[in-house]
Amino acid sequence: MRIVIAEDAVLLREGLAGLLERFGHTVVASVGDAPALLSAVAEHRPEAVVTDVRMPPGLSDEGLRAALHLRRLHPDLAVLVLSQYVEQTYAAELLESGGGASVGYLLKDRIGDVREFVDALDRVAAGGTVVDPEVVRQLLRRRRDPLGRLTPREQEVLGLIAEGRSNASIAKELVVTDAAVAKHIANIFAKLDLPPAADGHRRVLAVLAYLRG
Amino acid sequence: MLNRTALEALTRRPLPFLKSAWPWRSVAYLLASAVPGAAFLLAAIPATLIGPPQGFVVGAAVVVGAVLPVAWFEPRRLRLVDDVPVPETPDRRRRELGLAVMTLLAMWWIDLIMVLFTVVGPALLILTPAVQPDVAPSVGVAAAVMGVLLLPVAAYTATAWGGARGAMARAVLAPQGSELNEVLRSRARLVDAFEMERRRIERDLHDGAQQRLVSLSMTLGLAKLDLPEDSPTGRLIGLAHDEAKQALAELRELIRGVHSQVLTDRGLGAAVQDVAGRSPVPVDVDVRLPGRLPTAVEVTAYYVVSEALANLAKHARAARGAVTGRLERGTLVVEVRDDGVGGADPARGTGLTGLADRLAVVGGRLSVSSPAGGPTLVRVEIPCA
Numbered sequence: 001m002r003i004v005i006a007e008d009a010v011l012l013r014e015g016l017a018g019l020l021e022r023f024g025h026t027v028v029a030s031v032g033d034a035p036a037l038l039s040a041v042a043e044h045r046p047e048a049v050v051t052d053v054r055m056p057p058g059l060s061d062e063g064l065r066a067a068l069h070l071r072r073l074h075p076d077l078a079v080l081v082l083s084q085y086v087e088q089t090y091a092a093e094l095l096e097s098g099g100g101a102s103v104g105y106l107l108k109d110r111i112g113d114v115r116e117f118v119d120a121l122d123r124v125a126a127g128g129t130v131v132d133p134e135v136v137r138q139l140l141r142r143r144r145d146p147l148g149r150l151t152p153r154e155q156e157v158l159g160l161i162a163e164g165r166s167n168a169s170i171a172k173e174l175v176v177t178d179a180a181v182a183k184h185i186a187n188i189f190a191k192l193d194l195p196p197a198a199d200g201h202r203r204v205l206a207v208l209a210y211l212r213g
Numbered sequence: 214m215l216n217r218t219a220l221e222a223l224t225r226r227p228l229p230f231l232k233s234a235w236p237w238r239s240v241a242y243l244l245a246s247a248v249p250g251a252a253f254l255l256a257a258i259p260a261t262l263i264g265p266p267q268g269f270v271v272g273a274a275v276v277v278g279a280v281l282p283v284a285w286f287e288p289r290r291l292r293l294v295d296d297v298p299v300p301e302t303p304d305r306r307r308r309e310l311g312l313a314v315m316t317l318l319a320m321w322w323i324d325l326i327m328v329l330f331t332v333v334g335p336a337l338l339i340l341t342p343a344v345q346p347d348v349a350p351s352v353g354v355a356a357a358v359m360g361v362l363l364l365p366v367a368a369y370t371a372t373a374w375g376g377a378r379g380a381m382a383r384a385v386l387a388p389q390g391s392e393l394n395e396v397l398r399s400r401a402r403l404v405d406a407f408e409m410e411r412r413r414i415e416r417d418l419h420d421g422a423q424q425r426l427v428s429l430s431m432t433l434g435l436a437k438l439d440l441p442e443d444s445p446t447g448r449l450i451g452l453a454h455d456e457a458k459q460a461l462a463e464l465r466e467l468i469r470g471v472h473s474q475v476l477t478d479r480g481l482g483a484a485v486q487d488v489a490g491r492s493p494v495p496v497d498v499d500v501r502l503p504g505r506l507p508t509a510v511e512v513t514a515y516y517v518v519s520e521a522l523a524n525l526a527k528h529a530r531a532a533r534g535a536v537t538g539r540l541e542r543g544t545l546v547v548e549v550r551d552d553g554v555g556g557a558d559p560a561r562g563t564g565l566t567g568l569a570d571r572l573a574v575v576g577g578r579l580s581v582s583s584p585a586g587g588p589t590l591v592r593v594e595i596p597c598a
Contacts, residue, residue, distance in 0.1 A: 009424040015431050022435070054474070059416065061478045084419060085465050087475050088490055089483045108423075109461045112430030112454065114438060138490040 001125055004044060005030040006037035006051040006063060007082075016050065016111065023118045034062035041070055041077070048078040048125045052108075053090060064090050071097040078125040080104040082111070086134040095129065100205045104130035104164075123164050129204040130164040139211035149191050157184045162207050219294040220376035223369070235294075236368035239375030240332055242293035246324035248286055249316045252279035276317060284313035288386060294379035299386050312385045324378065331371045335363040400574045401509065408472075408512055415472035423464055430457040473515060480504075481511045485518050485536055492522050494531055494551070500538035506545060510595050513575050514538070514547050517568050521549040521591045524564055529553025529589055540597065547593045555587035565591075 003025050007013040010032070017027040029040040033056040041049060049070060055063045067079045075098050083090060083105065091105045104124040110132065111117050120130045136159045150158065153174075160170045171181045189196055194206050216222040219242075222235035230236075253276065260272030288299060288309060302308065337344070338360030342353035433454040440447035476484035482500040489496035505511070518536060525534050531553030538547045557565060568591075569579045577595035 009420065009428075011428045012424050012431075015428050019431060019435060054419070060474075084423060085469060085474070087479075087483070088486060089475070089479055108427050109430065109458060109465075111427060112434045112458055112461075114431065114434040 001025045001048055001122075002028050002044065002046045003048045003050060003121075004028060004037065004040045004046045006032070006034070006040075006049065006055065006066070008032045008052060008055045012108075012111075019111070019114055020050075020118070020121075023114075033057060034066040037063070037066050038069065041074070046077070048080065048121065050080045050082065050121065053081060053083040053087075061090070064093070068093060068097050071103070076102065078102040078104075078121075078127075080106065080121050080124050080130070082106055082108045083132075084108055086132060086138065088135065088138065091131060091135050095131070095205065095208060100129050100208075101127050102129075104128075105135065106130065106132045107134055119169075120164070128164045129208075131162050131204065131208060133159055133163055136162040136208075136211065139208070150188060154184055154188050154191075157181065158188055158207060161185065161188075162204055162211070164204050217296045218376060219372050219379060223372055223376060227365070230372075231365055231368055236372050238293045239372040240328060242290060242375045242379065243324040243328045243371060245286075245290045245293070246316070246321040248290075249279070249283045249313075250321040250325060252276070252283060253317055253321065255279070279317060280310060280313045283317055284309040287312045287316055287382060291379055291382050291386075294375045295383060297383075299383060302387055305386070308386050312382055315385065320378065324374075327371065327374045331367040331374075335360040335367050338363065404509065404571075404574050408508075411472045412477075415468055415474070418464065418468050418471070423461070423468065426457060426461045426464060430454065430461060433457055476511060476515050481506060481514055481538065484511075484515050485538065488515070488519050488522060489534075489536055492534065493526050494529075494534050496522060496525075496534040496536060498536050500536065500547075502538060502540055502545075506540075506597055509575050510545055510597050513571055513577065514545060514593065514595060516571055517579070517591075517593050518547060518549060520564055520568055524557065525549070525551045525553065525589070528557065529555075529587070531587075531589075543596065543598055545593075545595045545597055547595075549591045549593075551587070551589050553587050553589060554585075555583040555589050556585045557581055557583035557589050557591075568593075 003020055005013060005016055005020070005027055007016060007030070013030050013032065017030050020027055028044040028046055031037050031040050035057075037049070037051060037055075040046075049067065051063045051067050053061050053063045055066075064081060064083075067081050070077055071079055071094075079094075079102065081090070081094060081104065084107075086107060094100075094103050094105050097103065102124055104120055106117070106120060110120070124130050139162075140155065140159070156174065157170060160173060165173065167178055167181045167185070171178045174181070186196070188194075192210055194210060216225065216233075216235065219235050219239050222230055222233060225233070256272040256275035256279070259275065260268040262268070263271055291299070338356045341348065341356035341360070342350065345353065348356075433450055436450050437447065437454055440450055442448070442451065473484050473487070475487045480502070482498075482502055485500050486498050489498045506514075522534065522536070525531055529551045531551035534549065534551040536547065536549050538545065540546075565579070565581055572579050572593065572595065575595055577593060580592045581590070582592075583589040
């Protein structure tokens with residue numbers, strides 16, 4: 001996969017590039033600010049962009065704004081946004097852009113779990129939606145009523161769905177069979193009155209939309 | 214809570230108020246009007262004795278002569294009902310003379326009439342059996358009981374008029390607004406400086422330690438890939454990796470406490486939503502503002518909401534909380550409520566006094582309603598002009 005990285009801390013930028021290349025991806029450009037990101041995408045037409053939220057010149061949320069702009073320009077470009085802290089409004093803006101497909105929002109911490117991180121990027125590039133578990137945790141904390149009816153196991157599964165995991169991936173994480181996961185998911189959707197959704201980003205969005213009330 | 218003026222004392226609960234010195238001080242204040250009154254009468258007596266037209270001249274001369282001593286007396290007398298020092302203004306002398314003229318011509322007799330009604334009235338009623346022996350004993354006792362019952366009312370009336378009089382005198386001596394304005398401005402500058410410093414610390418941590426820790430965690434994550442998980446080195450690397458991730462999580466919380474980047478980027482609504490989202494108690498947020506507010510207002514309001522929500526989680530034992538925010542006629546009104554056990558007491562230093570201090574800098578106001586048994590409502594008003 002051809003990727004553009006935007007991250008202002010040099011150490012991290014180089015590390016990220018090395019990591020992605022190690023997993024067989026091609027980093028066509030790595031840049032340090034939002035305008036450079038926009039021009040690098042225009043020049044290289046990558047399949048995916050990994051960008052930090054906070055970047056020069058303003059050191060505020062330039063990276064996120066650039067990501068949203070890119071999503072409007074290239075609806076099929078996969079965008080993974082990395083953030084130093086979880087911010088619900090950032091997540092919401094990203095999910096609202098381009099129907100919520102091919103987009104991810106993760107804490108920077110997740111880079112450390114390299115395999116999961118690269119998996120997440122792959123899911124985003126394949127049209128999926130990835131949302132940081134911390135976002136889901138905060139949303140879960142906010143909601144009370146029908147979520148209280150979910151068993152702890154079902155809540156766990158709900159969190160993993162929101163992270164964009166497939167049934168197989170959830171089964172592996174929880175060390176249960178695919179059939180058990182399917183049953184949990186059916187129960188969750190029934191309890192929350194959600195229409196049964198296929199695997200994939202629509203399922204993620206349905207769950208997130210529900211959580212955000 | 215300490216009361217600094219008679220008017221403030223009126224807002225206390227009845228028993229502490231009646232036991233306090235304020236009613237007595239107010240009566241003393243009003244009785245002190247006998248001094249300008251005496252000066253006026255001194256003028257009136259020769260004027261009547263001599264008769265017009267020379268009498269008028271003599272009377273006027275005495276009144277004019279009395280203005281200076283009364284101008285000295287009035288600000289000193291004010292201390293009886295108002296403990297707050299009156300700030301110096303450049304035209305203080307002129308203002309004192311104005312107050313003296315006002316007192317000599319009108320205020321003194323109003324004060325004395327008030328004392329007559331509020332203190333002398335009940336006192337006479339109480340003494341009815343003694344001073345009017347010819348009334349029936351039952352009527353006399355009834356009148357005395359009536360007088361005793363009127364005493365608390367008298368305390369309120371006397372304090373109200375004394376306080377109002379004091380406020381009037383203060384308004385003449387120092388125009389409102391001039392009061393401590395410079396002090397407030399310098400405190401605001403100090404708060405701004407603190408805020409700048411916090412922002413700088415946040416940025417330093419973000420650019421430095423945080424990036425390095427992410428990088429470290431990434432390197433350890435890569436190392437883990439190359440090592441068999443069950444080898445001794447693999448286990449150690451795994452431990453180090455977990456430690457690095459934990460440190461990162463703790464640092465993130467620390468940085469957030471120092472300065473809210475969301476607040477700077479997205480304003481109060483988003484920042485409140487964010488802090489509420491992290492509360493262990495579910496909190497409904499309904500903040501509707503027309504746009505961004507002045508930085509000092511946003512920072513203060515955010516601080517108050519954070520503290521209030523922290524208190525809610527720590528002390529209220531609530532099942533649910535709610536934050537609302539509106540801009541009402543140029544004033545930001547934020548309310549934080551919960552369904553907990555109540556009993557939050559500013560005097561017991563539950564952090565509420567700190568909030569009030571922060572608010573004072575931006576000219577804001579904090580009110581807390583938290584009866585034992587709940588619920589608790591913290592209301593904050595900050596002018597945005």
